[in-house]
Amino acid sequence: MGSKFSKIGFVLAVAGSAVGLGNAWKFPTLVGQNGGSAFVLLYLVLTLGVAFVIFLAELSIGKLSEKDPVNGYKTLAPTNKKTWSMAGFTMLGAILIVSFYSLVIGWVVKYMYFSATGNLSQTLEESEKQFTNLLLNDFLSQFICFSLIFLIVFYVVSKGVKNGIERLNVWMMPTLFILLILMLFYALSHTNGFSEALQFLFVPDFSKISGTSILEALALAFFSLSLGVGTIITYSASLPDKTNFITSTLNIILINILIGLMMGLIVFTFIFEFGANPNQAGPGLIFISLTTLFAKLGIVGYILGATFFLSLIFAGITSAISMIEPFAFYLINTFKMSRKNALILIGLIVYILGNLCILSTLSITEFKILGMSFFDVLDYISGKIIMPLGGILAAIFVGFVMKKKALEILFEPYMSGVFFKVWYFFLRFIAPLAVIIIVINAFK
Numbered sequence: 001m002g003s004k005f006s007k008i009g010f011v012l013a014v015a016g017s018a019v020g021l022g023n024a025w026k027f028p029t030l031v032g033q034n035g036g037s038a039f040v041l042l043y044l045v046l047t048l049g050v051a052f053v054i055f056l057a058e059l060s061i062g063k064l065s066e067k068d069p070v071n072g073y074k075t076l077a078p079t080n081k082k083t084w085s086m087a088g089f090t091m092l093g094a095i096l097i098v099s100f101y102s103l104v105i106g107w108v109v110k111y112m113y114f115s116a117t118g119n120l121s122q123t124l125e126e127s128e129k130q131f132t133n134l135l136l137n138d139f140l141s142q143f144i145c146f147s148l149i150f151l152i153v154f155y156v157v158s159k160g161v162k163n164g165i166e167r168l169n170v171w172m173m174p175t176l177f178i179l180l181i182l183m184l185f186y187a188l189s190h191t192n193g194f195s196e197a198l199q200f201l202f203v204p205d206f207s208k209i210s211g212t213s214i215l216e217a218l219a220l221a222f223f224s225l226s227l228g229v230g231t232i233i234t235y236s237a238s239l240p241d242k243t244n245f246i247t248s249t250l251n252i253i254l255i256n257i258l259i260g261l262m263m264g265l266i267v268f269t270f271i272f273e274f275g276a277n278p279n280q281a282g283p284g285l286i287f288i289s290l291t292t293l294f295a296k297l298g299i300v301g302y303i304l305g306a307t308f309f310l311s312l313i314f315a316g317i318t319s320a321i322s323m324i325e326p327f328a329f330y331l332i333n334t335f336k337m338s339r340k341n342a343l344i345l346i347g348l349i350v351y352i353l354g355n356l357c358i359l360s361t362l363s364i365t366e367f368k369i370l371g372m373s374f375f376d377v378l379d380y381i382s383g384k385i386i387m388p389l390g391g392i393l394a395a396i397f398v399g400f401v402m403k404k405k406a407l408e409i410l411f412e413p414y415m416s417g418v419f420f421k422v423w424y425f426f427l428r429f430i431a432p433l434a435v436i437i438i439v440i441n442a443f444k
């Protein structure tokens, strides 16, 4: 990415990457499917004990090498440079992610349009029909909305991440936050649904937890912090000196968790209030639950809805950008490609994969691989295989291969010695082991 971010620019770019549909769409959906509170607790523990630890490892690789993931590993490995550089190719996972992720942003575009035109349903059944209809039958809308997002995302990346997008973030993140608070207040006035939602999210019931749900929680913790596929390495390559990256990271994690929880409270309040089953709604959960909320509020709701979906679109776009940048940065560095050519190549792949995702859920062209739609296959491979692998490799590399001295120098200004020791221990022994055990346990 060449030059460095401004101090606040780095924080905004990483926060922009972290906060996205992972919080607004994946979090409530997975919480619903995995029985609520115990899953939330697991997610919090794994975020702090594993994801945070690995986040700092990826940040170190980026900051100390100032390169893309592949060349970063290569530069920092004292021996076996070629072999270690392979670890950087986990960044291709981000290309799989951006293909289905842009489609989900496309759905949000469609919902913004529904809100703006007053076309939302008042009952849960009706909204569920509306959502299923979009996925099963409406190729044209999905194609147009996906293509639109695709063009915007690639256009912004072509301008370089640091121009423009930073400025956008300054406005969009607070807007999203304020809208969430307003919606939370409205949810609060539905006392029954709200108290059920509170209970669902915060009173743990461990009987609902299985090996697979632990892996889901881990994958979500990685996904929502953009870990394991080179994003954090790439952004940290432009981390300005003298930024207190520990405080920044903790702030980003806090915002991320907060947005997820607020979103969850809002969504589940309306799910319970209107008597739906949180675990049945699937990927449409947020669309189905929120649209009924907006529809009930009449004209105010339509305005609120359109603004809310718009801010989600922006949150999604800043995340999507961060998935493309690592591979683009690599192609530019390694093959001396122009940014434009690199993006044409990546764009071609993403556009094809994205369209296959659309086709894979339509009722007429539906195709499944091992019982999953192509959409779910991309989600599965990236989230449950590549991201954990990328995380383990980063942990082992920074914990065992890189020189400790360089890390101490990097961390010293912002972290007390004790904290460093704890982090280093977690990095070497707890985090990689936890990831390995969780993955094996889920697959056996």
Ligand code: TRP
Binding pocket: 017, 018, 019, 020, 021, 022, 023, 094, 097, 222, 223, 224, 225, 226, 227, 229, 231, 319, 320, 322, 323
């Ligand atoms: N963290 C983002 C979200 O929660 C998604 C995201 C952005 C991401 N960059 C990523 C996920 C890289 C995995 C890898 O929506």
